[in-house]
Amino acid sequence: MKGLSKKGQVGLLAPTIISLVLAAVILILGLVMLQEVRDTEVMTNAVSVSIVNETISSVNEVGDYVAHYSDPAAADFALSELCTNASDGVVIQAANYTFSTAGLLTITADGGDTTFNNTDWKCSYGYNMGDQAFISTNATLVGLGTFGDFWEIIVLAIIITIVIGLLLATFAGTGKR
Amino acid sequence: MKTMNKKGQIGNLAPAIISLVLAAVILILGLVMLQEVRDTNIMTAGDEAYKATNETLTGMGTFGDFWEIIVLAVVITVVIGLLLTTFSGGRER
Numbered sequence: 559m560k561g562l563s564k565k566g567q568v569g570l571l572a573p574t575i576i577s578l579v580l581a582a583v584i585l586i587l588g589l590v591m592l593q594e595v596r597d598t599e600v601m602t603n604a605v606s607v608s609i610v611n612e613t614i615s616s617v618n619e620v621g622d623y624v625a626h627y628s629d630p631a632a633a634d635f636a637l638s639e640l641c642t643n644a645s646d647g648v649v650i651q652a653a654n655y656t657f658s659t660a661g662l663l664t665i666t667a668d669g670g671d672t673t674f675n676n677t678d679w680k681c682s683y684g685y686n687m688g689d690q691a692f693i694s695t696n697a698t699l700v701g702l703g704t705f706g707d708f709w710e711i712i713v714l715a716i717i718i719t720i721v722i723g724l725l726l727a728t729f730a731g732t733g734k735r
Numbered sequence: 736m737k738t739m740n741k742k743g744q745i746g747n748l749a750p751a752i753i754s755l756v757l758a759a760v761i762l763i764l765g766l767v768m769l770q771e772v773r774d775t776n777i778m779t780a781g782d783e784a785y786k787a788t789n790e791t792l793t794g795m796g797t798f799g800d801f802w803e804i805i806v807l808a809v810v811i812t813v814v815i816g817l818l819l820t821t822f823s824g825g826r827e828r
Contacts, residue, residue, distance in 0.1 A: 573745075573746075574745045577745045577746055577748060577749055578745065578748070580749045581748040581749040581751075581752045584749060584752050584753055584756060585752050585756065587756075588752070588755075588756030588759065588760070589756075591756075591760060592756075592759060592760065592763060595760070595763055595764070595767075596763075600767060600771070601767065604770060604774070689770055690766065690770060690789075690792045690793055690796045691763070691766040691767045691769070691770040691792070691796070693796060693799070694762070694763070694766050694795070694796035694797075694798065694799035695763045695766070695799070696799070697796075697799030697800055697802065698759045698762065698763060698798075698799045698802050700802075700803075701799065701800070701801070701802020701803040701805070701806060702755060702756065702759055702802050702806060704802075704803045704806050704807075705752070705806050705809075705810070708806070708807075708810040711810065711814060712748070712810065712813060712814060715813070715814040715817045715818060716745065716817065718818070718821070719817050719818065719820070719821045722821050722822070723821055726821075
């Protein structure tokens with residue numbers, strides 16, 4: 559173990575930490591950049607979708623999300639016409655419910671027509687969503703972000719290397735250090 | 736293991752991350768370009784060019800699913816390399 563020395567082992571610590579911090583900073587800045595790119599208008603509003611007569615089950619005061627609310631970057635939900643009661647086709651007046659831009663349909667608690675509470679509705683609506691580029695960017699962001707889970711094991715490996723190296727330098731044989 | 740040393744193992748980390756981030760940024764910008772080209776007025780949904788562009792976009796986009804395994808490979812390389820330099824006998828580092 560000719561090259562092992564106590565000073566050398568401990569001396570590795572500072573450059574190692576500098577490298578780690580540098581790597582972490584680059585990673586984080588990269589992730590921030592990717593996130594900013596992902597959230598640009600061109601990515602998030604790539605596609606405009608129209609849904610006609612989707613059945614929404616048991617609409618109530620708590621609210622029900624439409625089926626597509628969790629599409630990639632889905633936003634700007636808006637009804638294209640008044641909802642109807644699914645069983646008899648009766649038009650439900652707008653005062654009876656609210657529809658959020660996130661796709662949540664809720665019966666108004668105060669003064670709403672209770673006839674339609676907890677019944678199935680049919681609604682037509684439109685929204686914007688991201689396309690393949692958004693999906694891939696998001697997957698890239700998540701994938702690169704998993705690096706964050708491994709810093710502990712990298713730090714542990716460095717500590718082990720330094721500690722074991724130090725112990726080896728001290729106790730392994732009687733050679734000159 | 737002539738070129739192995741502890742400093743080198745950790746020193747590989749920053750360039751590896753820079754390469755990964757750079758590759759990711761280029762990939763994403765490429766995908767955005769492809770998507771914008773696909774959505775121009777010169778192509779319509781039934782065109783061969785549209786279909787080909789869409790397939791290219793989808794195909795290239797699957798790269799996004801593999802970043803985790805690439806990151807894992809980098810981490811394993813660094814950690815195993817680091818441990819090997821310590822425990823792989825008494826060679827000079």
